[in-house]
Amino acid sequence: MQAENTAPSSPVKIMLAMAFVVACWAYSPTGIHIGLQAYEPGHLALLRFLLASALMAMVAMIKGIHLPNLRDLPLLVVLGFFAVSLHHVALNVGQQSVSAGASSVLAQSTPLFSTLLARFVFKDSISPWRWGCVLLGLLGVVTVVAGDRGFGSIDAHGWLIVLAAVSWCFYFALQKHHGRRYDGLTLVCYTVWFGTLLLLVYLPGLTSEVLSADFNVQLAVIGLGIFPSALAYLAWAYVLAHVDLSRATMTLYLIPPTAMGIASFALGEQPTVMVVAGSVVVLASVLALNLERRIAVMGARLTRVEQ
Secondary structure, eight states: OHHHHHSOOOHHHHHHHHHHHHHHHHHHHHHHHHHTTTSOHHHHHHHHHHHHHHHHHHHHHHHOOOOOOGGGHHHHHHHHIIIIIIHHHHHHHHTTTSOHHHHHHHHTTHHHHHHHHHHHTSOOOOOHHHHHHHHHHHHHHHHHHHHTTSTTOOOHHHHHHHHHHHHHHHHHHHHHHHOTTSOHHHHHHHHHHHHHHHHGGGOTTHHHHHHHSOHHHHHHHHHHHHIIIIIHHHHHHHHHHHSOHHHHHGGGGGHHHHHHHHHHHHHOOOOOHHHHHHHHHHHHHHHHHHHHHHHHHHHHHHHHHHO
16 A cells, blocks of 8 residues: 555556546446345345455455554444445435435535534534535435425435435544544455444345346346445545545546436436436535635645745
């Protein structure tokens, strides 16, 4: 990992890594919809992360990661709960009645809830600009949830996707405030492993579903375990080792339209007008949040230079 931080990398490799991340995470909603044809939501989450855990174990053996400190075990369990167990079970249950395209948009609303978490839990100050972005983004979230199945047909499953986004923001907040003692690869490995351990409560009945699932479903689930759950995180770590976080996250706004394209091709989904409108509002508000952060960082740097 250290060699990767210091060694130069070509822009082409970085762009290919970014494209790989977008493609993997954009495939996830479609893969989940296919997997739910044969698996219960909890079973799908467990099987997906059993595969991801095995792959991460191989990567860990090759790269070499150190054992966690005993005092950090509660933190790692909590990270696994929010990033893997709660997030993916809520996502899978929600996607039983939510389209893949709408799910991808709602999943990208995490920065909105991260801002609220920073204000009400960590007592950070929030500028009027950011409050406006959050309120606009939440309006977009409601529009997507209400418009996914036609005008005004609010389905409770949509709010489970929102819960998955909130769970993800708790994971990011805890990682930011308490996970600095570990490098990116080590933290991801232990987060995936502990999250998978918590999912073992869904083990009863999994074998029968594996034996009865169609081949196409099995391929979709294997793809979920290998690509968005494991390799995408490694590629993302590579990108962050060479590109500033605020610049790298800009590429993530390509995930919802890419996910809609994949769902249209693989599932025959066509997003409603309200979903498209809500998607534009959500992504614009999240983009505005990140632009404000970048402007603030640039301003701080200029101030230091002038001094």
